Amino acid sequence: MTAIEEVDSSKHAPAPTVRRLPGYHRLAQRLLGEGAQTVSCTTIALALSLDPTQVRKDIAITGIVGKPKVGYEIRQLLESIESFLGWDNVTDAFLVGAGSLGTALLGYKMFNEHGLKIVAAFDNDRTRIGVAIRGVEVLPIEKLPSLAGRMHVKIGVIATPAEAARDIAALLVASGIEAIWNFAPVHLDVPPEIIVEDVHLTSSLAVLSAKLTQKLKRK
Amino acid sequence: MTAIEEVDSSKHAPAPTVRRLPGYHRLAQRLLGEGAQTVSCTTIALALSLDPTQVRKDIAITGIVGKPKVGYEIRQLLESIESFLGWDNVTDAFLVGAGSLGTALLGYKMFNEHGLKIVAAFDNDRTRIGVAIRGVEVLPIEKLPSLAGRMHVKIGVIATPAEAARDIAALLVASGIEAIWNFAPVHLDVPPEIIVEDVHLTSSLAVLSAKLTQKLKRK
DNA sequence: TAGATTGTTAATCGATTAACAATC
DNA sequence: TAGATTGTTAATCGATTAACAATC
Numbered sequence: 001m002t003a004i005e006e007v008d009s010s011k012h013a014p015a016p017t018v019r020r021l022p023g024y025h026r027l028a029q030r031l032l033g034e035g036a037q038t039v040s041c042t043t044i045a046l047a048l049s050l051d052p053t054q055v056r057k058d059i060a061i062t063g064i065v066g067k068p069k070v071g072y073e074i075r076q077l078l079e080s081i082e083s084f085l086g087w088d089n090v091t092d093a094f095l096v097g098a099g100s101l102g103t104a105l106l107g108y109k110m111f112n113e114h115g116l117k118i119v120a121a122f123d124n125d126r127t128r129i130g131v132a133i134r135g136v137e138v139l140p141i142e143k144l145p146s147l148a149g150r151m152h153v154k155i156g157v158i159a160t161p162a163e164a165a166r167d168i169a170a171l172l173v174a175s176g177i178e179a180i181w182n183f184a185p186v187h188l189d190v191p192p193e194i195i196v197e198d199v200h201l202t203s204s205l206a207v208l209s210a211k212l213t214q215k216l217k218r219k
Numbered sequence: 220m221t222a223i224e225e226v227d228s229s230k231h232a233p234a235p236t237v238r239r240l241p242g243y244h245r246l247a248q249r250l251l252g253e254g255a256q257t258v259s260c261t262t263i264a265l266a267l268s269l270d271p272t273q274v275r276k277d278i279a280i281t282g283i284v285g286k287p288k289v290g291y292e293i294r295q296l297l298e299s300i301e302s303f304l305g306w307d308n309v310t311d312a313f314l315v316g317a318g319s320l321g322t323a324l325l326g327y328k329m330f331n332e333h334g335l336k337i338v339a340a341f342d343n344d345r346t347r348i349g350v351a352i353r354g355v356e357v358l359p360i361e362k363l364p365s366l367a368g369r370m371h372v373k374i375g376v377i378a379t380p381a382e383a384a385r386d387i388a389a390l391l392v393a394s395g396i397e398a399i400w401n402f403a404p405v406h407l408d409v410p411p412e413i414i415v416e417d418v419h420l421t422s423s424l425a426v427l428s429a430k431l432t433q434k435l436k437r438k
Numbered sequence: 439t440a441g442a443t444t445g446t447t448a449a450t451c452g453a454t455t456a457a458c459a460a461t462c
Numbered sequence: 463t464a465g466a467t468t469g470t471t472a473a474t475c476g477a478t479t480a481a482c483a484a485t486c
Binding site: 026048116155204 | 231232234237238239240241242245266267268303304305306310318319320322323326327329330333334335373374397398400404405406408412414416418419420421422423424425426427428429430431432433434435
């Protein structure tokens, strides 16, 4: 049987690889600003304390082709990562929870350059509703479903207390959202076709604590 | 040669396992509140969409012993996780960067129950200095080194803009800090004995974007 | 040219999942 | 007792790392 390789475009990129790509992008931007034209995996690996082969494989997944002995054209590398991550077409998002974390997230102008545009915020606290935070208006949560449909919003960002998060997730799903960026410390039980990415600060803190506990125990 | 197993207490727990432990703890707390006395891996796995064997192995690392057919004593499980993660002896921490993210972090009372107590905040912005945010005073960054030594502070939390983060990391290391919880989107190049745990929102967002981009492409 | 670097295949490592005896 | 669940060993899976030919 002649092996004709089917290029499986649905093949998922490993999450660890995807997580590292923004770091490469940031470094490439800095180097470009410093006047560099090209960059090699060795340079990237050294700057970010990674293995050069790993960097090469990670970068390869974006589809860019480098030149032996030279490396990658920086502008091309930037574009390649941007298009792979979908940073070139910005997706509208709703933020739910306009507390201090929500406010901090609204302050990240960075997100706009990374494919995410928060177009409205929602809360159930009357004192917060109507106010605009960093140019984004805070609306009553009741308005979310109809607005989500009308504006074809695809991403919901949950920055509510834990207790509210489950209900909010259900509301987002019912409103036709496709992906949830969850900052609440709860497991969201949503249908499998809904994408969920958790930012669990307690998990991150747990890794820090466990390592520190061990380090101090060794002394 | 008789194989006497040396119990290697320096054996590190896998990071993925450590990341999942807080979720088990949260669930166990909830179940205890609902009147349950014991919990099985099957129950936990079902509630958190995980594999029962994985849950069992994760829990085993904390040293707790369960009862076949019954599961684990919930109170014992809670204590076991807490002591493993070092949540029972709270470590003092300094926060650097009293902007909106820093303010949000100061608002997480939760951290106090998770081994982290932010005892002071630092900034270089004169308008922020002197003010107390949620009961924690904001001090000029110059005071950090001497205070860190005097108070034996072990953890530094970096919530500054990216540009400042490298210098702050160096300052923290020079001040005798042992671990850094880094929220700035930069790679910190610190000595190997310093523990660094990164919370890179851009990496998390990248995973979400990449998955969503793929999902939408499939349609 | 010589040698650094890419692209790619193979080997290793570590985490997840499966299998199953022990046990309450 | 019967059967659900633990604890543990083995098999699988996937990511990282090593090896090496191709090439600018």
